[in-house]
Amino acid sequence: MENKMIYFxxxxxxxxxxEVVEExxxxxxxxFGNASxxxxxxxxxxxxxEEARERVAKALGAMTREIFxxxxxxxxxNWAIKGVAYSNKDRGNHIITTAIEHHAVLHTCxxxxxxxxEVTYLPVDENxxxxxxxxxxAIKPNTILITIMFANNEIGTIQxxxxxxxxxxxxxxxxxxxxxxxxxxxxxxxxELNVDLLSLSAHKFYGPKGVGALYIRxxxxxTTFLHGGAQERGRRASTENVPGIVGLGKAIExxxxxxEQYNKKLIDLRDRTIEEITKKVPFIKLNGxxxxxxxxxxxxxxxxxxxxxxxxxxxxxxxxxxxGSACTSGSxxxxxxxxxxxxxxxxxxxxxxxxxxxxxxxxxxxxLMEVLPLIVERLREMSPLYEKVKRGN
Amino acid sequence: MYSEKVMDHFMNPRNVGEIENADAIGEVGNAKCGDxxxxxxxxxxxxIIDAKFKTFxxxxxxxxxxxxxxxVVGKTIEEALKITNKAVAEALDGLPPVKMHxxxxxxxxxxxxxxDYLVKxxxxxxxxxxxxxxxxxxxxxxxxxxxx
Numbered sequence: 301m302e303n304k305m306i307y308f309x310x311x312x313x314x315x316x317x318x319e320v321v322e323e324x325x326x327x328x329x330x331x332f333g334n335a336s337x338x339x340x341x342x343x344x345x346x347x348x349x350e351e352a353r354e355r356v357a358k359a360l361g362a363m364t365r366e367i368f369x370x371x372x373x374x375x376x377x378n379w380a381i382k383g384v385a386y387s388n389k390d391r392g393n394h395i396i397t398t399a400i401e402h403h404a405v406l407h408t409c410x411x412x413x414x415x416x417x418e419v420t421y422l423p424v425d426e427n428x429x430x431x432x433x434x435x436x437x438a439i440k441p442n443t444i445l446i447t448i449m450f451a452n453n454e455i456g457t458i459q460x461x462x463x464x465x466x467x468x469x470x471x472x473x474x475x476x477x478x479x480x481x482x483x484x485x486x487x488x489x490x491x492e493l494n495v496d497l498l499s500l501s502a503h504k505f506y507g508p509k510g511v512g513a514l515y516i517r518x519x520x521x522x523t524t525f526l527h528g529g530a531q532e533r534g535r536r537a538s539t540e541n542v543p544g545i546v547g548l549g550k551a552i553e554x555x556x557x558x559x560e561q562y563n564k565k566l567i568d569l570r571d572r573t574i575e576e577i578t579k580k581v582p583f584i585k586l587n588g589x590x591x592x593x594x595x596x597x598x599x600x601x602x603x604x605x606x607x608x609x610x611x612x613x614x615x616x617x618x619x620x621x622x623x624g625s626a627c628t629s630g631s632x633x634x635x636x637x638x639x640x641x642x643x644x645x646x647x648x649x650x651x652x653x654x655x656x657x658x659x660x661x662x663x664x665x666x667x668l669m670e671v672l673p674l675i676v677e678r679l680r681e682m683s684p685l686y687e688k689v690k691r692g693n
Numbered sequence: 694m695y696s697e698k699v700m701d702h703f704m705n706p707r708n709v710g711e712i713e714n715a716d717a718i719g720e721v722g723n724a725k726c727g728d729x730x731x732x733x734x735x736x737x738x739x740x741i742i743d744a745k746f747k748t749f750x751x752x753x754x755x756x757x758x759x760x761x762x763x764x765v766v767g768k769t770i771e772e773a774l775k776i777t778n779k780a781v782a783e784a785l786d787g788l789p790p791v792k793m794h795x796x797x798x799x800x801x802x803x804x805x806x807x808x809d810y811l812v813k814x815x816x817x818x819x820x821x822x823x824x825x826x827x828x829x830x831x832x833x834x835x836x837x838x839x840x841x
Contacts, residue, residue, distance in 0.1 A: 606727055608751035609703070616704060625727065625751070634727065646724035682709050682755065684731040684747040685724060 306664045308621045310504075310596055310657030311453050311481060316547065317506040317658075323550045324508065327543040335540045336529065345542045352549025356513055359556040360498065361489035368514045368532045369545050373480040373501030374404035375525070376514035377447075379536070380476045380497040381408045383522035384445045385417055388474070392442030398422045398430050399640040400457075401449050405478055406636070409447070418442070427589035428457035428641050435464050445474045450482035450498075454624055454637040454653060455588030456597025458486065465494030474520060480504055480512075484555035485594055486563065496520050500552075502544065506658065507551030511544030562658070566595035569656045573598045573665055580673045583689075587638060587651060596656035599624075601638070601647045604686040605679040610652055613675040619668060624651040646685075695752060696786040702756035707763055710745045717813065719806030722798050728754040730802040732762065736810055741765045741773055746802075753788050753795035760784050761799035770807050776800060 307315075327348060333341030335349055350364070357364040370376045385395060397409050399421045409419045420438045422430050430448060439446075446468050451458045461477055468475035476497035482488055484505025490498055498515040502508055516522060528537025555562070570593075574586060583603040602610065607625025614621055624635030625648075633639070634648035643651075654668070680686040695703070712733035722729040728750030735743035744762035748755050761781050765773045778796035782788045788796060811817035 604749065606750050606754070609755060612700075612703060612752045644725075645727070649724070649727040682706065682747055683749040684720065684729050685749050687711070687747060 304618055306619045306667060307659065308619060308654040308656065308664075308668070311456075311594075311653065311655035312622055313503045313509065314506045314657055315659070316503075316508050317551065317554060319554065320507055320547045320550045324543040324547040327546055331542075335542060336531065345540070348542060348546050349540055352545045355549040355553045356500075356515075359483075359488075359552045360515055361491050362515050363518065365533070366490075366515055366518055368516060368536055369540065369548070370512045370514055370536060371510060371538070371541070373478070373499050373504070373512040374402075376499035376501070376512045377402070377404040377476075377478050378408050379514055379525040380499060380516075380522070381405065381445065381447055382412065383525055384474050384476065384497065384520070385412050387521040387523045388444040389417075392440075392444045394418045394420070394440050394443040396420045396422065396435060396438045396443060396446045396448075398424060398448055398459075400424050400428055400452055400455075400637045401447070402453055402478055402480070405447055405449065422448075424457075424640055426642050427592070428452055428455045428587075428637070429589060429592065430459055430464075432460050432463040432467065436467050439467070439471050439473065443471070443473050445476060447476040447478070450477045450479040450488070451486070451594045452588065452637060453481050454635055454651075455599045455641065456481075456593035456655075457588045458482070458592045458594065461495065462493045468496070469494045481594060483552065484559075484562075485566070485596060487559060490515055490517070497522075502548035502551055505551050505555040508544050508547040511541050511548050513548065563595045566656050569660055569662070569665055570596060570598055572662070573654060573656075573668065576665070576669050577672070580669065581676055585643075585647060587641065587643070594655075598654040598656075600652050601643060602650045602652065602676050603647060604683045604689065605650045605676060607649055607651050609679055610650070610675060613679065614671070617671045617675070619671065622653045622655070624653065625649045694789065695756075695792075696788075698784075698786045699753060699756040699788065702759040702785060703752045706746075706755055706759040708745045708759065709747065711747065712743060712745050715745075717806040717810035719802045719804070719809055721801040721805050722750070724749065727751070728795065728798055730754065730758050730798045732758070732802040732806050734765070734806050734810065736770065739770050741768055741770065748798075750798070751792070751795065753792035754798055756785055757781050757788070757796045757799040758802070761803060765803055770810065773803055774807055776803055 333345045335345040353364045353367045356367045413419050422434050424430050465475050474496045477495050478499045480501045483500040496517040501512040524535050526537045585601045587599040607623030611623050624638045638648035715733040716736040717734040720731040730748045733745045734741050744765050746758045746762050748758040778800040781799045782796040812819045
C-alpha cells in the first residue's frame with residue numbers, strides 16, 4: 301500500500317483521461333495545421349475547434365457562438381471582469397463580488413480598483429455562503445457587473461447562483477460566474493441560471509492544462525482581451541491550441557455524460573469521509589457548508605497542528621492532499637477563504653482539503669482513515685498548543 | 694523543496710518532548726503566525742547538557758527545532774547564544790528561501806531560553822512580562838513577496 305500514491309487533490313488538477321489524450325494526439329503530429337490556414341490540414345484543425353466548441357456549448361446549454369476558448373480559467377476570469385468593466389464604464393464603475401473568490405477574480409478586481417473602479421467584496425457566512433439579500437442590497441445605480449464563483453475551490457461551498465442570476469437580470473446587470481470548480485462536478489445551464497459570462501478550465505475535469513473557455517452570452521458588451529489575429533471571431537487573438545481545445549471538448553462531453561454517476565460516487569466518498577473523521581478525530585471543524593458543497597470536497601481544520609506538516613506526513617504515506625495553511629501558500633497569512641468564514645488564524649493554519657475524483661475508491665478512504673488519525677495525534681504530541689489543552693489550561 | 698536532511702529531521706525529529714525541572718525554557722512565535730517553538734534546556738555549570746522541544750509549525754519549523762536541540766547540547770551558554778539561524782539552516786543542508794524565516798524561530802527560541810536561565814540565576818533582570826514580551830509575527834518572520 302505504501303508505494304501506491306493516493307491522489308486526493310482533484311480540486312487542484314486532474315489526470316487527463318486516456319480517451320481525451322487519444323483524441324488530442326493527432327493534432328500534435330499529423331494534423332498539426334494552423335486553423336487559420338486555407339489548405340486541408342488547416343481546415344481540419346478549424347473543424348476540430350468548431351466541434352469542440354459545439355461540445356462545450358451543449359454541456360452548458362449555450363449557443364456555439366457564445367463559447368470562446370482561452371489559455372486558462374484565470375484568463376477567462378480576467379477577460380470577463382476587465383472586459384465587461386472597460387466596455388461598460390460609460391454606464392457605471394461598480395462591481396460586486398465576494399471575499400472568497402479565487403485570486404484570479406480577487407486580484408483582477410483589486411487591479412480595477414486601482415484604475416478607478418469601485419468594488420464591493422461581500423462577506424460570507426460561517427459556511428461560506430453569500431446571501432442573496434446581501435447581493436440585492438449591494439446593487440447601486442452604477443453597478444455594471446456581479447462576479448460570484450459557482451463553487452469554492454477550498455471549502456467547496458456552492459453559491460445560490462440561480463437566485464443571484466435572477467437578481468442580476470432584474471436589475472440589468474451583467475453576471476459572471478467562475479465555474480472552474482463546478483463544471484464536471486455539478487450540472488450547469490447558463491440559461492436556467494441567468495448567467496451572462498462563465499469561466500471554465502479543462503484540467504479540472506480530466507482535460508489538459510493550459511486551456512479554458514469563457515462563455516459570453518450573445519449581446520454582452522465586452523472588450524477584446526488579446527489583440528492580434530482574427531481567431532475566436534476577432535475577440536481573442538492567438539493561434540489556437542488545437543490539441544488542448546480538442547481535449548477540452550472531449551473532456552467536457554465525457555464529464556456531462558457521466559455527471560450523475562460521478563456525482564453520486566463522489567458524494568458517497570465525501571460523506572463517508574466527513575462522518576469518519578468527525579467520529580475518529582477530536583478537536584476538528586468541518587469547513588464549508590455540510591450539504592451545499594461540491595460532491596468531492598472535504599475540508600477540515602485540525603486544531604493545534606499546522607497544515608503543511610500534516611501534508612508532508614500524508615505524503616510520506618503516499619497520500620496527496622492540500623491545505624490552506626500559510627506555509628503552503630508562500631505568504632504569511634492563511635487562506636483568505638478560511639479567514640472569511642471566520643476561522644481564527646490558529647485554526648486556519650491547520651486545515652486539510654481532500655478532493656475526490658474518478659480514480660478514488662472506498663479502499664482509499666479506508667487507508668486515509670487508517671493513517672490520518674495517527675498522523676494528527678503524532679503532530680499534536682509534538683505541539684506546545686496541545687500540551688496546554690491536555691493540562692487543561 | 695526540502696533537503697533530505699530536513700525531511701529526516703521532520704519525519705524523525707530528535708529530542709521531542711519536555712524536560713521536567715528544566716533549568717531554562719524558551720517559547721517563541723505564536724499560533725496566529727502559524728508557528729510556535731518551545732525549547733527546554735538542562736544546564737550544568739553553564740553548559741547545556743540536554744535539550745528537548747515542542748513545536749507547532751510547518752515541516753521546516755519542526756526540522757529546525759530538532760536541529761537546534763542537537764546543536765546546543767554540549768555547548769556553553771555563551772557558545773549557544775552565537776548559534777545563528779543561518780547555522781541551523783546550513784546544518785540542515787539549507788532551507789528553501791521562503792522557509793528561511795522558520796530558522797529564525799529556532800535561533801530566537803535558544804536565545805529566549807538562555808535569557809530565562811540568566812534571569813533564573815540572577816544574572817539578568819527580567820525586563821518584561823509574558824504577553825508584553827511575546828514576539829509578533831513580523832519580529833520572527835521576514836516579509837516575502839512570493840505568490841502561489
